[in-house]
Amino acid sequence: MTGRTAPSGGSRPPLSLEEYAERARTRLDPAVWDFIEGGAGEERTLAANGAAFDRVRLSPRVLTGAGECDPSTTILGRRWGAPVAVAPMAYHTLMHPDGETATARAAGAAGLPVVVSTFAGRTFAEIAAAATAPLWLQVYCFRDRDTTRRLIEHAAAAGFEALVLTVDTPRLGRRLRDLRNDFRLPPHIVPANLPADQTDYSSPSEHGRTGLDPALDWSVIAWLRSVGQLPVLVKGVMTAEDARRAIAAGADGIVVSNHGGRQLDGAPATLDVLARIAAAVDGRCPLLLDGGVRRGRDVLGALALGADAVLLGRPVLHGLAVAGQDGAAGVLDLVLDELSEAMALTGTATVAHADASLLTGEDPHRGGAHATLPAAPGNAAAPRNAPATELRKQDLHRSVSDPVLDTMNFLNEITGRFPDVVSFAPGRPYEEFFDKDEILDHIRRYLDHLAAGGASDHAIRTALYQYGPTAGQIRGLIRDSLRADEGIDAAPEAIVVTVGAQEGMLLTLRALFADPADVLLVASPCYVGITGAASLLQVPVHPVEERADGLDVADVEAAVLAERARGRRPRAFYVVPDHSNPSGNTMSRRAREELLELAARHDLLILEDSPYRLVSPGVQLPTLKAMDRARRVIHLGSYSKSVFPSARVGFVVADQPVRDPSGAGTLLADELAKIKSMVTVNTPALSQAAVAGALLACGGRLTERNAVPAKHYGEALRVTLEQLDRHFPEDVRDRLGIGWNRPSGGFFLTVRVPFPADNAALLRSAGDHAVIWTPMAYFYPGPGGERSIRLSFSYLSPAEIEEGIGRFAAFLRAEIERCGATVPTPGRDT
Numbered sequence: 001m002t003g004r005t006a007p008s009g010g011s012r013p014p015l016s017l018e019e020y021a022e023r024a025r026t027r028l029d030p031a032v033w034d035f036i037e038g039g040a041g042e043e044r045t046l047a048a049n050g051a052a053f054d055r056v057r058l059s060p061r062v063l064t065g066a067g068e069c070d071p072s073t074t075i076l077g078r079r080w081g082a083p084v085a086v087a088p089m090a091y092h093t094l095m096h097p098d099g100e101t102a103t104a105r106a107a108g109a110a111g112l113p114v115v116v117s118t119f120a121g122r123t124f125a126e127i128a129a130a131a132t133a134p135l136w137l138q139v140y141c142f143r144d145r146d147t148t149r150r151l152i153e154h155a156a157a158a159g160f161e162a163l164v165l166t167v168d169t170p171r172l173g174r175r176l177r178d179l180r181n182d183f184r185l186p187p188h189i190v191p192a193n194l195p196a197d198q199t200d201y202s203s204p205s206e207h208g209r210t211g212l213d214p215a216l217d218w219s220v221i222a223w224l225r226s227v228g229q230l231p232v233l234v235k236g237v238m239t240a241e242d243a244r245r246a247i248a249a250g251a252d253g254i255v256v257s258n259h260g261g262r263q264l265d266g267a268p269a270t271l272d273v274l275a276r277i278a279a280a281v282d283g284r285c286p287l288l289l290d291g292g293v294r295r296g297r298d299v300l301g302a303l304a305l306g307a308d309a310v311l312l313g314r315p316v317l318h319g320l321a322v323a324g325q326d327g328a329a330g331v332l333d334l335v336l337d338e339l340s341e342a343m344a345l346t347g348t349a350t351v352a353h354a355d356a357s358l359l360t361g362e363d364p365h366r367g368g369a370h371a372t373l374p375a376a377p378g379n380a381a382a383p384r385n386a387p388a389t390e391l392r393k394q395d396l397h398r399s400v401s402d403p404v405l406d407t408m409n410f411l412n413e414i415t416g417r418f419p420d421v422v423s424f425a426p427g428r429p430y431e432e433f434f435d436k437d438e439i440l441d442h443i444r445r446y447l448d449h450l451a452a453g454g455a456s457d458h459a460i461r462t463a464l465y466q467y468g469p470t471a472g473q474i475r476g477l478i479r480d481s482l483r484a485d486e487g488i489d490a491a492p493e494a495i496v497v498t499v500g501a502q503e504g505m506l507l508t509l510r511a512l513f514a515d516p517a518d519v520l521l522v523a524s525p526c527y528v529g530i531t532g533a534a535s536l537l538q539v540p541v542h543p544v545e546e547r548a549d550g551l552d553v554a555d556v557e558a559a560v561l562a563e564r565a566r567g568r569r570p571r572a573f574y575v576v577p578d579h580s581n582p583s584g585n586t587m588s589r590r591a592r593e594e595l596l597e598l599a600a601r602h603d604l605l606i607l608e609d610s611p612y613r614l615v616s617p618g619v620q621l622p623t624l625k626a627m628d629r630a631r632r633v634i635h636l637g638s639y640s641k642s643v644f645p646s647a648r649v650g651f652v653v654a655d656q657p658v659r660d661p662s663g664a665g666t667l668l669a670d671e672l673a674k675i676k677s678m679v680t681v682n683t684p685a686l687s688q689a690a691v692a693g694a695l696l697a698c699g700g701r702l703t704e705r706n707a708v709p710a711k712h713y714g715e716a717l718r719v720t721l722e723q724l725d726r727h728f729p730e731d732v733r734d735r736l737g738i739g740w741n742r743p744s745g746g747f748f749l750t751v752r753v754p755f756p757a758d759n760a761a762l763l764r765s766a767g768d769h770a771v772i773w774t775p776m777a778y779f780y781p782g783p784g785g786e787r788s789i790r791l792s793f794s795y796l797s798p799a800e801i802e803e804g805i806g807r808f809a810a811f812l813r814a815e816i817e818r819c820g821a822t823v824p825t826p827g828r829d830t
């Protein structure tokens with residue numbers, strides 16, 4: 001509320017939502033107050049919603065090192081300022097003439113979305129013009145499907161991003177206060193987006209009875225999707241069984257709601273059924289809750305019990321009634337301020353950290369989710385009806401609820417749903433280079449190599465069949481190859497062979513990050529493998545945003561200084577210097593030198609991950625490790641691109657000396673191997689043998705082995721750029737606000753677009769244009785990337801790329817048109 005004038009009706013701004021409610025009550029006509037405030041029947045469910053939140057007890061946590069808390073979250077691919085949106089409520093114009101436009105402005109200022117009711121008092125176009133955060137449309141399905149269809153089409157045309165189907169209203173509940181008051185809407189309060197025909201909307205309950213379709217079933221979800229091509233959430237789910245059915249019917253999200261106690265009186269409080277529903281949903285789609293949220297700490301309580309976000313209902317109307325847009329903004333600011341307070345005092349750094357550990361043992365909701373599952377089939381020993389042991393997600397490590405660990409699920413699901421798409425999503429090698437017999441030749445060659453080196457049959461058998469040395473058995477060959485290809489001079493003892501570079505990241509983070517105040521800096525956008533590993537290990541991450549032309553080392557230094565100022569220790573910086581995943585950018589030689597100087601100045605380690613160099617055309621810049629004179633760089637290597645990914649062989653070069661208090665010394669690689677012995681014991685010998693055979697076949701020179709693939713990927717990149725240029729000549733792309741970078745190699749490039757490139761857009765791209773890509777926002781540890789796309793071209797043939805970019809161009813044009821910009825056709829305006 002800082003800087004905002006105090007809403008009139010009191011000498012100071014209200015300090016709680018309760019005070020807002022009280023001020024609203026004194027300003028509103030008593031019948032209008034009853035209409036918004038009341039519930040169905042004896043209002044037992046209405047009361048239960050609030051009482052359930054009153055019972056929540058949160059555990060204060062101290063000295064957690066959490067620092068500034070970040071309440072932002074990502075729902076359906078869009079960043080929200082906090083896990084809060086405005087619930088759909090009819091006729092905001094009853095509270096203030098500006099109605100929903102005031103609400104949309106207030107919510108947008110806080111970065112919060114609004115779910116706009118079917119019965120909004122202002123038109124979708126007016127609301128969209130006022131909004132700066134996502135808008136969703138709440139849909140009541142009418143008996144007349146054409147009316148519903150038109151409603152959705154208008155919302156979609158105005159840029160609404162999702163549909164929220166309300167399913168708890170086959171008829172409206174008996175709201176005794178309205179019946180007693182014989183409540184009628186004043187003549188000027190009308191639904192601005194429904195046909196202005198003879199329909200009498202003045203009595204919501206009567207219109208509800210005649211207008212709403214009472215016979216809906218689960219097939220309505222597919223119908224809605226076919227009309228709007230938008231994600232569909234289902235609002236009004238109150239049981240685990242219905243949640244499972246909703247997901248099976250294709251719902252993209254679920255809102256646990258009893259309509260604010262306005263429908264079935266006697267239904268339980270939403271918070272009381274949340275944990276059980278969260279267990280059934282199991283993270284498969286966003287889970288929201290409404291009903292009774294009246295303080296910031298209620299938001300945190302709902303997250304702790306498994307919600308991804310909440311909807312706030314009546315309090316927003318109270319704010320509007322008190323002071324229009326300023327009042328609604330005051331309400332939302334208050335909730336966000338209370339949420340930040342609750343996060344700080346419970347040591348909850350981000351919403352991903354909000355889990356059941358926040359609840360005290362006395363919390364009555366905590367043990368509430370004991371759904372009975374059928375006994376596992378075929379387990380004869382189990383008693384016939386013994387319930388399977390069900391685990392609650394909230395009781396698992398918080399990382400399993402971190403969206404970063406789930407990043408690719410939506411993409412996989414889309415690929416499954418639209419099998420005929422051209423996919424610019426996967427960062428996979430081109431499969432035509434794999435020969436099914438070559439793998440056997442590799443293993444044979446390695447065995448011959450061992451024999452030629454004097455190994456006995458027995459020693460060879462042991463090497464192939466037994467547990468092997470934890471640090472790996474092909475370290476000598478890797479050393480030779482690094483010398484030949486990368487100018488890296490590392491003793492075999494400084495190398496640990498890992499299960500992919502991914503294990504290398506996990507081991508390295510585990511060894512280096514010992515103190516809660518240690519922070520990992522990452523170039524952002526960032527490969528999700530490193531942020532995922534950091535999440536598993538609860539390592540705090542500080543993103544350093546890459547600029548359009550790549551990383552600026554001054555930004556890394558600013559991040560180091562900012563973390564120091566907060567009392568934390570920047571320990572290491574993770575970077576993909578060559579043809580980065582996801583952006584495609586490459587650091588210049590000068591930037592590499594500056595980064596090494598900065599690392600020395602600030603006692604920072606560098607984690608260098610560079611898997612695309614050896615499969616990229618042309619001469620590569622030196623690795624950071626090759627330029628490293630002070631052993632500041634830990635080099636993470638991978639053979640997934642340069643040999644083949646199924647081997648899952650990677651390595652870490654960790655030549656940093658480690659000294660213990662007695663003065664004895666080892667290398668960091670020795671310490672990583674100790675950790676590895678408790679993770680994967682050793683990298684499978686068969687895989688090492690196959691990679692070793694491939695290294696032997698080319699005398700360690702993977703650049704030579706990969707000359708043909710590198711040419712192919714270079715060609716794929718060239719064709720992708722050529723096709724983009726063809727569809728969007730320079731003046732056209734400038735006018736449209738589209739742009740892309742021109743990587744010199746690798747598998748990826750970044751396309752900047754003038755519209756939100758989120759899951760909803762991806763769904764339209766797949767459904768309408770049969771092409772998919774990855775929203776760049778997936779790769780941002782914090783906000784960012786909302787208007788960029790990662791295109792991966794490595795997996796496709798030139799003909800597929802040509803076809804795919806054609807479809808992609810059609811998608812971009814359609815999307816830009818959708819946002820209201822005009823789209824010039826190439827040729828006509830060049």
Ligand SMILES: Cc1cc2nc3c(=O)[nH]c(=O)nc-3n(C[C@H](O)[C@H](O)[C@H](O)COP(=O)(O)O)c2cc1C
Pocket residue numbers: 035036037049087088089090117118119138166235257258259260261262290291292293311312313314315
């Ligand atoms: C005045 C009023 C109008 C409402 N109109 C709608 C509506 O049009 N569509 C809908 O799905 N829910 C509607 N709801 C229910 C809300 O979306 C939400 O479920 C409920 O208000 C949340 O509870 P809370 O008010 O306790 O926060 C309405 C609620 C109120 C109070």
